[in-house]
Amino acid sequence: MRRPPPASSAGFTLLEVLVALVIVGTALGASLRAVGSLASNSAGLRSAMMATWSAENRLVQVRLLHVYPAVGKHRFDCPQGDLALVCDEEVLPSPNPLLRRVEVSVYDLQYPERRIVKLVQLVAP
Secondary structure, three states: OOOOOOOOOOOOOHHHHHHHHHHHHHHHHHHHHHHHHHHHHHHHHHHHHHHHHHHHHHHHHHHHHOOOOOOEEEEEEOOEOOEOEEEEEEEEEOOOOOOEEEEEEEEEOOOOOOEEEEEEEEEOO
16 A cells, blocks of 8 residues: 655755845844934934034124124024024135135034034125
8 A cells, every 4th residue: 555645844944944034134223223314314404404504694684794704703693493403604804805715614512523514605795
């Protein structure tokens, strides 16, 4: 008499399950790192955008005052939203005596050594 062939068992071996878990774990770890990186970049972009707004606001003020700015340098607070920012404004003479160069640099109050943005504009009387 012949024996019938053994029925193939449906399912996965332990080794196959472990390999699948390793692959899924690696994919999840990579995705978590990517999400963390996106959150960090988002905060940096937000502070750069707000610092640019502060510098642009100051340069618009200089244009709207219609006053020829005196050569010199001064520092003032220029907060935007919940960010405590500090602006350094420096007015320099330009090669053309009818124009002044106005430079506005914006720094984070918590990290005053790191400049976030610097905008430059020429102003006429």
